[in-house]
Amino acid sequence: MDIKEKNIGQTDRMIRAVVGALLILWALAGGPHWAWIGILPLVTAGISFCPAYKLLGMHT
Template sequence: MKTNVGGIDKILRILVGLGLIAWALMGGPVWAWIGILPLLTGAMGWCPAYTLLGMNTCPLKKK
């Protein structure tokens, strides 16, 4: 697994993930638990969808 999520992308994923999880915990819709995915991809710095699409937002790991 090579890092393919960098900088602002990582911060936004973590914030959106935390926001969705908080909403789910406060009685929001069940689908808000999807926030686990952006939280994990932001924390790990790797996104499987980016790998499949050949994308990379990490400036140090560009091809």
């Protein structure tokens, strides 16, 4: 994988960042343990790369 490769567009990044942050805040506020999954969309938004998109040949 080329770390400079990007397959997530600006709108997708913003949505991932917001959803990820909300899930993490929910987990911190006493929500279910699975809400920590919010780390994944937050990280993928930060690096503008989604491995699942790569496997599916998608770009947004």
